């Protein structure tokens with residue numbers, strides 16, 4: 001098996017923010033983002049595919065596995081989320097998973113080709129004792145040779161430092177939607193709370209995984225607003241999960257209108273153009289996408305997926321189906337069979353797993 005290149009920022013001392021790579025812009029105007037969404041579909045996808053080829057190997061897709069280490073009974077009111085204690089979705093709440101079980105799942109994920117292992121817990125904000133428990137998991141998973149990612153809710157700076165010290169590579173905390181739509185989706189924490197957590201993660205020296213969910217009744221302008229916020233961060237998130245709402249019965253969004261698949265592809269394409277070196281992740285919602293639509297997403301610049309049967313609490317295509325699709329498309333899993341291409345190394349990733357949590 002070939003070597004996975006070390007992420008470039010790994011040697012960076014903590015508390016020193018990385019700078020944007022040359023040729024990557026953080027000065028996008030909102031009008032520019034709106035104009036991208038207004039392009040004819042073919043023009044948009046062609047442009048996104050061209051940007052993708054200029055910055056990444058278009059036939060390489062990064063593969064992560066997501067494990068829910070603590071499920072349900074969350075006090076937050078995210079309207080899409082079956083893990084909220086406020087909605088009757090039939091989800092069985094589970095306490096924090098024992099360390100040995102997490103390690104066993106990580107080994108299985110590694111054996112099936114995952115290079116990154118994401119651990120998600122349905123908390124509003126973890127207590128310090130819980131951070132210590134998760135830090136122990138991070139150390140063990142990391143010692144297997146896997147990249148590590150967590151999505152645990154809001155973090156204080158000392159908590160982010162503790163996770164960084166344990167070896168955590170990525171922290172997922174999604175913005176979910178555009179700021180003007182946010183109050184329709186979540187009332188128990190603010191947009192600024194989310195931005196503050198993202199700042200604490202960056203300052204601690206971890207890589208940021210941050211994206212959102214489309215199909216929650218937002219307008220195209222509000223999708224543009226979300227991507228504009230992400231793309232004007234001084235340093236883009238290394239991973240940008242783009243989730244399609246999984247409408248779960250019992251949640252307030254159970255009857256949300258189904259998204260036009262081309263609008264999903266447009267969102268992927270615009271994210272790719274705006275954040276050319278990020279790993280744009282095809283996340284929640286993939287279970288209901290046919291192979292042709294997934295291929296179109298890859299063409300439009302998606303270059304990361306979650307692998308495995310469950311995406312926190314919603315379904316995900318099974319591993320064998322994913323492997324077969326990769327083979328049919330000639331796609332290689334990044335870091336499994338060969339080295340990452342330099343242009344994408346160190347630039348990466350949470351789906352509707354909590355779509356606010358993995359999808360969080």
Ligand code: SF4
Nearest residue numbers: 074078081122354356
């Ligand atoms: S998305 Fe996260 S914070 Fe929101 S209800 Fe679900 S588990 Fe809780």
